[in-house]
Amino acid sequence: MKILLKDAAILYWDVTLKVIQNGYVAIEDNLIKSVGSVSDLHLLEWQPDRVLSLPGRAIMPGLVNTHNHAAMSLLRGYSDDVPLQTWLERDIFPAEDCMTPEDVYWGSLAAILEMQKSGTTTFADMYFYMDKTAEAVLESGMRASLAKGMIGLGPNTQEYLLGSREFFDTYHLAGHGRIQVMLGPHALYTCPPDFLNEVIDLASELGTGIHIHVSETLKEVEDSYRQFNKSPVKVLEELGLFEHQVLAAHTVHVDDSDQKILVEKQVGIAHNPVSNLKLASGVAPIASLLAQGGLVSLGTDGAASTNTLDLFAEMKLAAWLQKNYTGDASAINSEQILRMATIDGAKVLGFDRVGNIAAGFKADLIVIDLNQAHLTPHHNLASLLAYSVQGKDVETVIIDGNIVVENGKSTRIDEKRVVAEMLERGLRIKRDATEGMTEQRKQL
Ligand SMILES: [Zn+2]
Missing domain, CATH: 3.20.20.140 (Metal-dependent hydrolases)
Known part of the structure; x- marks a missing residue:
C-alpha cells in the first residue's frame, strides 16, 4: 500500500524539532519513503494508492x-x-x-x-x-x-x-x-x-x-x-x-x-x-x-x-x-x-527507527485537526501539540503503514462490541471481588 498525506504541517525531529508548514509524507508498505514540502512533490516520481489531503492539520510522530x-x-x-x-x-x-x-x-x-x-x-x-x-x-x-x-x-x-x-x-x-x-x-x-x-x-x-x-x-x-x-x-x-x-x-x-x-x-x-x-x-x-x-x-x-x-x-x-x-x-x-x-x-x-517522521522510519504517525477553536491561532505548533491538543483531536492514526483510525473511527476494532464486553466483564469482576472479599481485606 502506498499512501500520500499532503497539505499539512509536519512536525519531525532533526537535531532539534522542525516543522514543514505545507508538507507531504509518502508511505510505502510499512515505511516512510519520503518527507518534504508540497512544492517539491513533483520531484517524487511515485504513484500512491491513496491520497489524503489534510489542510489545517498537523502530522506528528505517533x-x-x-x-x-x-x-x-x-x-x-x-x-x-x-x-x-x-x-x-x-x-x-x-x-x-x-x-x-x-x-x-x-x-x-x-x-x-x-x-x-x-x-x-x-x-x-x-x-x-x-x-x-x-x-x-x-x-x-x-x-x-x-x-x-x-x-x-x-x-x-x-x-x-x-x-x-x-x-x-x-x-x-x-x-x-x-x-x-x-x-x-x-x-x-x-x-x-x-x-x-x-x-x-x-x-x-x-x-x-x-x-x-x-x-x-x-x-x-x-x-x-x-x-x-x-x-x-x-x-x-x-x-x-x-x-x-x-x-x-x-x-x-x-x-x-x-x-x-x-x-x-x-x-x-x-x-x-x-x-x-x-x-x-x-x-x-x-x-x-x-x-x-x-x-x-x-x-x-x-x-x-x-x-x-x-x-x-x-x-x-x-x-x-x-x-x-x-x-x-x-x-x-x-x-x-x-x-x-x-x-x-x-x-x-529499544524500537529501531520508530518515533520520527523521516525517510526510512516506520510509518507510525498521527493526524491532528487544528481547525478548531481551542487549537487556534497557530503561533507555535510545538506548544499547541504539547499543551493544547487533547486525545479526541486525533483524526487519523497510521501504524506500520496501516490506517488503524480514520476520521476518529477505528478500522480494526469493533468499538460497540468492546464497550458491551467491558460493561459486562466490569460488573462481573466487581461482583466476584466484592463477594469474595475477606474480613481481613475489608479492614485494610
Ligand atoms: Zn506500573
Missing part, C-alpha cells in the same frame, strides 16, 4: 506510552480517593484475582482502542496473561513492548522465568516486528536479588531488556534502606541490572546519587505523572534528570491509577508539574515534552 498495564482498563474508576496501600491491597489485588484470560484480552483491546484513538501508536505493558494482550496487539495493528509480570517471592519463581522465556520465544518480533518482548520483574520489593540475578542471566541469554518498577513510593525506598542499607537504584546497579537495557517505571524518590547512576547508565525512565499524583506517590525529578542528560519518556500506568490513557494529558501535566516542583517556569519546555512522548519513548523501548 505517541509512545512507555508504561501501562493495559487490561487494568477493566478497573477504571474501581477505586479512587484512597491511600495507595488500601487501593492496592483492599481493592485492586482482589479484583485482579477475579480476572480471566478473556478479561485480559478485552481489557487490553479496550485500552488499545483508547490509546490509538488518542494518538498512541506504541505502548509498553507489564501484566499477567500477557499472551492475551499480545493477541489484542496483533489484531489491532498496534506496536508494543510486552513483558510478562514476574514475582520473585513464593514457590513459583522458576515458573515465572520459564513463562517469560516461552513468551519471548512465541511473541518476540511477532506481527512483522510490531511486538518486542522484555522481561518484567515487577519491582525490587517483590523480586529479591537472587531472583533478579536469574532475570539478568535470562536477559543476557535472550538479548533483551528489562521492564521494572523503581522507587515509586517513599515506603519502597525506606524498606530498601532497612533491608539493604541502600536505595533501590543502588541495589539494582550493584546487581548489574543497568548493564542491560532497562525500562524503569516511576523513579519518583531518587536522590542525587541515584540520579547520577540513572543518567550514567542511560536507564530508560518511564515518567507517569498522573498516576503518581493520584496515588500521592510524589513528583519524579524529571527536569533534573533531563538537565543531566537522562533518558526520560512518558507513560500513563494502568487505567486503574490514571483513569484515562490519553498521553496528551500526561504531556501537559508533566510540564506543569516540573515547573512548579522546581519553582522555575522554564525548567522544561514543549519541545522536551514532545521528545519524551515520541522519539525518546521509542528509544527507551
Whole structure:
C-alpha cells in the first residue's frame, strides 16, 4: 500500500524539532519513503494508492506510552480517593484475582482502542496473561513492548522465568516486528536479588531488556534502606541490572546519587505523572534528570491509577508539574515534552527507527485537526501539540503503514462490541471481588 498525506504541517525531529508548514509524507508498505514540502512533490516520481489531503492539520510522530498495564482498563474508576496501600491491597489485588484470560484480552483491546484513538501508536505493558494482550496487539495493528509480570517471592519463581522465556520465544518480533518482548520483574520489593540475578542471566541469554518498577513510593525506598542499607537504584546497579537495557517505571524518590547512576547508565525512565499524583506517590525529578542528560519518556500506568490513557494529558501535566516542583517556569519546555512522548519513548523501548517522521522510519504517525477553536491561532505548533491538543483531536492514526483510525473511527476494532464486553466483564469482576472479599481485606 502506498499512501500520500499532503497539505499539512509536519512536525519531525532533526537535531532539534522542525516543522514543514505545507508538507507531504509518502508511505510505502510499512515505511516512510519520503518527507518534504508540497512544492517539491513533483520531484517524487511515485504513484500512491491513496491520497489524503489534510489542510489545517498537523502530522506528528505517533505517541509512545512507555508504561501501562493495559487490561487494568477493566478497573477504571474501581477505586479512587484512597491511600495507595488500601487501593492496592483492599481493592485492586482482589479484583485482579477475579480476572480471566478473556478479561485480559478485552481489557487490553479496550485500552488499545483508547490509546490509538488518542494518538498512541506504541505502548509498553507489564501484566499477567500477557499472551492475551499480545493477541489484542496483533489484531489491532498496534506496536508494543510486552513483558510478562514476574514475582520473585513464593514457590513459583522458576515458573515465572520459564513463562517469560516461552513468551519471548512465541511473541518476540511477532506481527512483522510490531511486538518486542522484555522481561518484567515487577519491582525490587517483590523480586529479591537472587531472583533478579536469574532475570539478568535470562536477559543476557535472550538479548533483551528489562521492564521494572523503581522507587515509586517513599515506603519502597525506606524498606530498601532497612533491608539493604541502600536505595533501590543502588541495589539494582550493584546487581548489574543497568548493564542491560532497562525500562524503569516511576523513579519518583531518587536522590542525587541515584540520579547520577540513572543518567550514567542511560536507564530508560518511564515518567507517569498522573498516576503518581493520584496515588500521592510524589513528583519524579524529571527536569533534573533531563538537565543531566537522562533518558526520560512518558507513560500513563494502568487505567486503574490514571483513569484515562490519553498521553496528551500526561504531556501537559508533566510540564506543569516540573515547573512548579522546581519553582522555575522554564525548567522544561514543549519541545522536551514532545521528545519524551515520541522519539525518546521509542528509544527507551529499544524500537529501531520508530518515533520520527523521516525517510526510512516506520510509518507510525498521527493526524491532528487544528481547525478548531481551542487549537487556534497557530503561533507555535510545538506548544499547541504539547499543551493544547487533547486525545479526541486525533483524526487519523497510521501504524506500520496501516490506517488503524480514520476520521476518529477505528478500522480494526469493533468499538460497540468492546464497550458491551467491558460493561459486562466490569460488573462481573466487581461482583466476584466484592463477594469474595475477606474480613481481613475489608479492614485494610
Ligand atoms: Zn506500573
